[in-house]
Amino acid sequence: MSIAIKVLHVLNGPTVARIRFRFPIRGSHVTITPQTFHHVARAIGSGRVIVRPPTDLAAGVAAQYNDVARTRVDGTVVRANTLEINPLMGRFDEATVVHESLHAAYDLLRTGLDGNAEEASAYVCTALYCRMTGLPRPLWANGQIYANAETTAQTLLKQYQKGDPGIPFVGEDEWRMLRAGVGLHTVYASNGPAGILTGWFLGQQYTHDG
Numbered sequence: 001m002s003i004a005i006k007v008l009h010v011l012n013g014p015t016v017a018r019i020r021f022r023f024p025i026r027g028s029h030v031t032i033t034p035q036t037f038h039h040v041a042r043a044i045g046s047g048r049v050i051v052r053p054p055t056d057l058a059a060g061v062a063a064q065y066n067d068v069a070r071t072r073v074d075g076t077v078v079r080a081n082t083l084e085i086n087p088l089m090g091r092f093d094e095a096t097v098v099h100e101s102l103h104a105a106y107d108l109l110r111t112g113l114d115g116n117a118e119e120a121s122a123y124v125c126t127a128l129y130c131r132m133t134g135l136p137r138p139l140w141a142n143g144q145i146y147a148n149a150e151t152t153a154q155t156l157l158k159q160y161q162k163g164d165p166g167i168p169f170v171g172e173d174e175w176r177m178l179r180a181g182v183g184l185h186t187v188y189a190s191n192g193p194a195g196i197l198t199g200w201f202l203g204q205q206y207t208h209d210g
Helices: 003-011 034-046 091-108 115-132 144-161 172-184 196-201
Strands: 021-025 028-032 050-052 064-066 082-084
Touching: 003 034, 003 050, 003 091, 021 115, 021 172, 028 115, 034 091, 064 091, 082 091, 091 115, 115 144, 115 172, 115 196, 144 172, 172 196
Parallel strands: 050 082
Antiparallel strands: 021 028, 064 082
């Protein structure tokens, strides 16, 4: 089975069908629902988004969505709108698909939000997927970002368990801590729009051009 087919199985699967939440952004809010991921699945099916294994990603980066084309060290080009994903071997790999697919959705839908909130919300999706598939925390929640994301996910899961069909908001305190953790992390702090200064304070965004 190809990586692309496996990615589609995750995005159209029963766990993603339960993911729904809202988070605040500059006086408004962003809503994440299963349809957010189904949009990406359709883009993969149509060839608008390409799925391929990663090659020369930066240290500490296991997968990524390329909103713009990037040039590898050997001079070849990875085209824009490419999901670079390792072969799916387990639930954490599947959670990574959901994380990166949220980045793809923001790009395809041209969602206006800062890079810090974008990364934070993607980590919430990672945590929700891991928790809902019963993956033990020692196998995925290593580091402060994942710990903060799990706390945020716990608040949402409590709302899911009540059976309320509505779309819950993230907890205010948990969300603030998660955003700070993303902004201060070495991968993001001085590298791009997810950092505490460029993302959270200055509102810098990733490219969202569809």
